[in-house]
Amino acid sequence: MGNATVHDVARIAQVGLATVDRVLNNRGNVSAKTVAKVQAAVAQTGYVRNLAAANLARQRVYRLCFVIPAGETGFIASLLHAIEAQRAALIEDQVLVHIVQTRAFDVAGQVAALRGLDCDAVAIMVSEAPDIQDEVARLRSAGVHVLTFVADLPRSDREAYVGIDNVAAGRLAGDFMGRFLHGAGPVLMVAGSLAARDHNERMMGFRQVMQERFASLPLLPAMEGADDAATVERLVLEAAQAQALGGIYAIGAGNRGLVAALRNMAQRPVTIVHELTPTSRNALRDGLFDLVLDQDCTAATATAIKIMRDLIEGREIPAEAGKIRLNIHSRENI
Amino acid sequence: MGNATVHDVARIAQVGLATVDRVLNNRGNVSAKTVAKVQAAVAQTGYVRNLAAANLARQRVYRLCFVIPAGETGFIASLLHAIEAQRAALIEDQVLVHIVQTRAFDVAGQVAALRGLDCDAVAIMVSEAPDIQDEVARLRSAGVHVLTFVADLPRSDREAYVGIDNVAAGRLAGDFMGRFLHGAGPVLMVAGSLAARDHNERMMGFRQVMQERFASLPLLPAMEGADDAATVERLVLEAAQAQALGGIYAIGAGNRGLVAALRNMAQRPVTIVHELTPTSRNALRDGLFDLVLDQDCTAATATAIKIMRDLIEGREIPAEAGKIRLNIHSRENI
DNA sequence: TTGTAGGCGTTATCAC
DNA sequence: GTGATAACGCCTACAA
Numbered sequence: 001m002g003n004a005t006v007h008d009v010a011r012i013a014q015v016g017l018a019t020v021d022r023v024l025n026n027r028g029n030v031s032a033k034t035v036a037k038v039q040a041a042v043a044q045t046g047y048v049r050n051l052a053a054a055n056l057a058r059q060r061v062y063r064l065c066f067v068i069p070a071g072e073t074g075f076i077a078s079l080l081h082a083i084e085a086q087r088a089a090l091i092e093d094q095v096l097v098h099i100v101q102t103r104a105f106d107v108a109g110q111v112a113a114l115r116g117l118d119c120d121a122v123a124i125m126v127s128e129a130p131d132i133q134d135e136v137a138r139l140r141s142a143g144v145h146v147l148t149f150v151a152d153l154p155r156s157d158r159e160a161y162v163g164i165d166n167v168a169a170g171r172l173a174g175d176f177m178g179r180f181l182h183g184a185g186p187v188l189m190v191a192g193s194l195a196a197r198d199h200n201e202r203m204m205g206f207r208q209v210m211q212e213r214f215a216s217l218p219l220l221p222a223m224e225g226a227d228d229a230a231t232v233e234r235l236v237l238e239a240a241q242a243q244a245l246g247g248i249y250a251i252g253a254g255n256r257g258l259v260a261a262l263r264n265m266a267q268r269p270v271t272i273v274h275e276l277t278p279t280s281r282n283a284l285r286d287g288l289f290d291l292v293l294d295q296d297c298t299a300a301t302a303t304a305i306k307i308m309r310d311l312i313e314g315r316e317i318p319a320e321a322g323k324i325r326l327n328i329h330s331r332e333n334i
Numbered sequence: 335m336g337n338a339t340v341h342d343v344a345r346i347a348q349v350g351l352a353t354v355d356r357v358l359n360n361r362g363n364v365s366a367k368t369v370a371k372v373q374a375a376v377a378q379t380g381y382v383r384n385l386a387a388a389n390l391a392r393q394r395v396y397r398l399c400f401v402i403p404a405g406e407t408g409f410i411a412s413l414l415h416a417i418e419a420q421r422a423a424l425i426e427d428q429v430l431v432h433i434v435q436t437r438a439f440d441v442a443g444q445v446a447a448l449r450g451l452d453c454d455a456v457a458i459m460v461s462e463a464p465d466i467q468d469e470v471a472r473l474r475s476a477g478v479h480v481l482t483f484v485a486d487l488p489r490s491d492r493e494a495y496v497g498i499d500n501v502a503a504g505r506l507a508g509d510f511m512g513r514f515l516h517g518a519g520p521v522l523m524v525a526g527s528l529a530a531r532d533h534n535e536r537m538m539g540f541r542q543v544m545q546e547r548f549a550s551l552p553l554l555p556a557m558e559g560a561d562d563a564a565t566v567e568r569l570v571l572e573a574a575q576a577q578a579l580g581g582i583y584a585i586g587a588g589n590r591g592l593v594a595a596l597r598n599m600a601q602r603p604v605t606i607v608h609e610l611t612p613t614s615r616n617a618l619r620d621g622l623f624d625l626v627l628d629q630d631c632t633a634a635t636a637t638a639i640k641i642m643r644d645l646i647e648g649r650e651i652p653a654e655a656g657k658i659r660l661n662i663h664s665r666e667n668i
Numbered sequence: 669t670t671g672t673a674g675g676c677g678t679t680a681t682c683a684c
Numbered sequence: 685g686t687g688a689t690a691a692c693g694c695c696t697a698c699a700a
Binding site: 048049050051052053055056061085089091092093094165168169171172174175176179180182205209296299310315318325326327328330331332333 | 423503662
């Protein structure tokens with residue numbers, strides 16, 4: 001079971017080592033006859049290339065990059081933490097991970113970041129804008145593999161998307177909201193920005209289910225909290241003063257503000273939020289939040305890294321590969 | 335950025351290659367003075383070993399094994415599928431994964447399987463019995479790394495557990511059951527076997543939450559369906575005939591039987607089950623099941639493989655490493 | 669206690 | 685078109 005090597009293949013095919021290499025990596029300049037001989041020998045021996053040896057010989061280093069928003073939300077912190085946690089093992093495997101942080105919603109800054117990249121593959125979490133899509137196309141044509149991360153750019157040239165299905169997430173939130181509420185008060189949605197595809201899709205999914213299955217529950221117009229705690233707090237309190245809220249679906253960041261608002265509200269609405277962070281974890285424990293929908297940052301970063309490596313190696317990426325499962329946390333499983 | 339090599343370290347420390355190797359892999363027989371010199375050079379150059387080169391030189395092949403139950407439950411099928419899906423990439427990385435299937439609940443057979451193992455590390459999903467724990471100890475002392483998989487053996491010598499927290503899973507199921515039911519009828523629990531730790535822990539968690547927070551809901555004695563569809567169907571129908579059921583928590587396999595029973599019941603109870611398979615997926619879609627709790631097989635196998643490799647490499651395994659997140663599926667996100 | 673000389677499996681550079 | 689031959693970075697005899 002000591003796997004066959006190129007030497008074995010060369011010997012059996014009765015050709016030189018270089019020829020075997022030319023066939024295996026189809027570099028051309030080999031006669032059809034010889035190609036056939038080599039392929040036969042490969043089939044006969046069950047040869048499988050030793051990636052470690054190959055990478056050693058070509059001195060390959062995988063230069064990967066993450067472009068993600070700067071800012072102090074708990075979610076970004078988890079992301080960074082997850083990447084750091086893997087770094088030690090990665091570096092031994094010759095994969096260098098570089099992180100570039102950009103201001104959220106600052107398209108020009110994100111474009112500049114993408115332009116300044118020097119790597120083999122990049123996972124980007126950026127705004128959806130024409131300039132960005134152009135930049136993705138440029139990267140691709142420069143031979144850089146690009147995948148979108150957490151927030152997709154479906155119309156772009158990206159080769160994969162790693163993240164959750166945000167419509168499904170919203171639908172799930174809607175389903176739970178409807179079941180938990182069973183009939184009471186109006187429901188408030190607080191997004192970060194409805195221009196952001198991920199937030200928009202979550203809202204859409206949520207709204208769909210509420211209309212399809214819980215039409216009796218009034219749905220207030222969605223608010224935009226800009227992922228900012230103070231803004232979120234103010235918006236929620238204002239809404240609660242106008243009328244007693246039955247439920248709140250917090251689509252984006254700014255959960256600290258939501259917690260502050262809830263503490264000041266006479267009656268506690270059913271509250272469903274996104275992203276498990278220290279803030280949301282504590283709020284779950286304290287009974288302020290009912291459910292936290294969470295994309296597993298460790299899984300997301302690990303998947304992104306694996307897909308980037310596979311892309312660089314020219315392996316097939318199954319369509320499902322980037323799908324991150326959605327986790328749900330209640331006070332019972334934190 | 336072309337990382338420092340042993341040659342660089344040797345040159346700077348003014349010692350031979352072999353000495354550097356001895357220090358790096360602390361094989362002893364090096365004077366304290368020399369050790370210090372080498373370590374200084376390592377620090378200065380920021381040397382990090384190239385694992386690929388190291389493995390190439392020692393011709394290391396990772397021989398991994400999974401010991402899992404035979405049987406045609408959808409869960410086992412998913413597990414096998416997940417392992418197969420990764421095999422191609424793994425083999426290029428010199429990791430050979432072997433699968434051994436044993437009859438469920440057949441302790442003697444499982445012990446025999448463990449005894450026949452020839453590998454560097456193994457992930458085992460087996461019954462909890464003294465003989466098995468002895469066998470784990472024997473494997474460990476024979477230098478084989480052992481981790482438990484899906485079902486833990488907490489009292490054994492295993493070095494890690496990869497799987498979900500079953501108590502938390504049961505608690506979560508209980509929480510949802512209570513909230514969905516809001517007040518109606520008695521709740522039936524159907525386990526596979528209460529002697530199996532995973533089922534037992536789920537039941538415990540479920541029961542805890544029901545008693546703590548939804549004490550008004552009567553809880554029927556737990557039934558054992560032996561993971562067998564026909565048995566499950568019969569038990570559920572009998573219970574339903576005795577009294578109208580408000581909810582059903584299906585802790586183990588045999589979901590096909592549960593579906594059959596539900597189709598023959600006048601009134602549909604709130605139904606929460608485990609493991610997302612074609613059967614449970616269809617039942618969700620058809621509105622027969624309300625929730626499916628699921629451990630992501632792909633994540634579980636990938637994590638197990640990663641931890642086995644880390645164990646073999648002697649890397650630190652963080653306590654949290656084997657924790658698989660619990661996914662929840664409703665009809666809205668399948 | 670220390671150093672030298674292969675060799676691991678692949679790729680790249682030359683000649684032929 | 686094809687085939688030797690020398691790297692790549694590390695480990696491991698064996699020699700000193």
